[in-house]
Amino acid sequence: MFTNHRLIFVVVLSLLVVFMIYAAIARLGCDVVTLTVLNGLTATPTGGFSDVKFPSRDHQWIVHAFYMPGQFGRPVLINVHGYRGTRHSDFELGRAQDMRELGYIVLTIDLKDAGGDTIDNSRISMGYSERWDVLGAFDYLLAHGFTAERIGVVGESMGATTELLAAAIEPRLRAIWADSPYADTYAVLAEDAPTQNFSPLLIPGGLFWDWLLTGDRIWEAAPINDAATLTANHQAVYLVHDQNDTMVFFHHSVELNAAYIKAGVDVTFWAVPGLDHIQAITYHRAEYLQRLDEFFGKHLVQEF
Numbered sequence: 001m002f003t004n005h006r007l008i009f010v011v012v013l014s015l016l017v018v019f020m021i022y023a024a025i026a027r028l029g030c031d032v033v034t035l036t037v038l039n040g041l042t043a044t045p046t047g048g049f050s051d052v053k054f055p056s057r058d059h060q061w062i063v064h065a066f067y068m069p070g071q072f073g074r075p076v077l078i079n080v081h082g083y084r085g086t087r088h089s090d091f092e093l094g095r096a097q098d099m100r101e102l103g104y105i106v107l108t109i110d111l112k113d114a115g116g117d118t119i120d121n122s123r124i125s126m127g128y129s130e131r132w133d134v135l136g137a138f139d140y141l142l143a144h145g146f147t148a149e150r151i152g153v154v155g156e157s158m159g160a161t162t163e164l165l166a167a168a169i170e171p172r173l174r175a176i177w178a179d180s181p182y183a184d185t186y187a188v189l190a191e192d193a194p195t196q197n198f199s200p201l202l203i204p205g206g207l208f209w210d211w212l213l214t215g216d217r218i219w220e221a222a223p224i225n226d227a228a229t230l231t232a233n234h235q236a237v238y239l240v241h242d243q244n245d246t247m248v249f250f251h252h253s254v255e256l257n258a259a260y261i262k263a264g265v266d267v268t269f270w271a272v273p274g275l276d277h278i279q280a281i282t283y284h285r286a287e288y289l290q291r292l293d294e295f296f297g298k299h300l301v302q303e304f
Helices: 002-034 090-101 131-143 158-169 185-196 200-214 223-232 251-263 285-299
Strands: 050-055 062-068 076-080 105-109 151-156 175-179 236-242 266-272
Touching: 002 185, 002 200, 050 131, 062 090, 062 131, 076 090, 076 131, 076 158, 090 105, 090 151, 090 285, 105 131, 131 151, 131 158, 151 158, 151 285, 158 175, 158 223, 175 285, 185 200, 223 251, 236 251, 236 285, 251 266
Parallel strands: 076 105, 076 151, 151 175, 175 236, 236 266
Antiparallel strands: 050 062, 062 105
């Protein structure tokens, strides 16, 4: 009898130790993925711009953005950066300038806690909370005289996923340009875990830790589940994805495209061969901008 009790004690103790080790490593993984790392970038747009601020929709934190005037009467595009990006980066400033040269008015935002100027709880949520920043930008533009029919969104990587999540909440967002989005946050984190020297088995624990710390249900950030909503709202989506993407694997857009087609979404998919993550605009700039301009020219209203 004593031996059995001792065995049970050893087993329970061993399981408790394993659980504690798992919990500790999962917390570390959570911090690696979600904690804010300030990037220190301060560059600003060339040409005229205003540094503007507005509240994230239904939340208390303040979103910072560059408002870049374009041609009178042209649509306005909300420009959304990716994971640990910022409105101050060369990539965002360059794309914003490219779109302004097409005549568009551009509002380039800093998503919360990505390392730029917008600060909330110092935790990235992979689009789950950042979608309210996109909607705050939409509300800002409405308050400044733009009609919903003139407002589109452009984003890459996490920013692309964020704007798709925002569109599922806001039916007045008519046109979404999504460059290299992930279809499901859990999947992209599991795929990326080995590059951070973590096992994918730690993802559930890491997501649970983040929920305990912030209340964010990151696992719900999955735009692939919103296809029926986009169809019902008559929203148009343009997917772009480089086939050799090593950060957000190409299958994410393939799966999004298939789900959207099945649900009846007005979707276009440009699969770009031979390139890595968000490189299409760099190596096929003219075609990229032509496709973007044609997409928004079809789906947004111009007022002259």
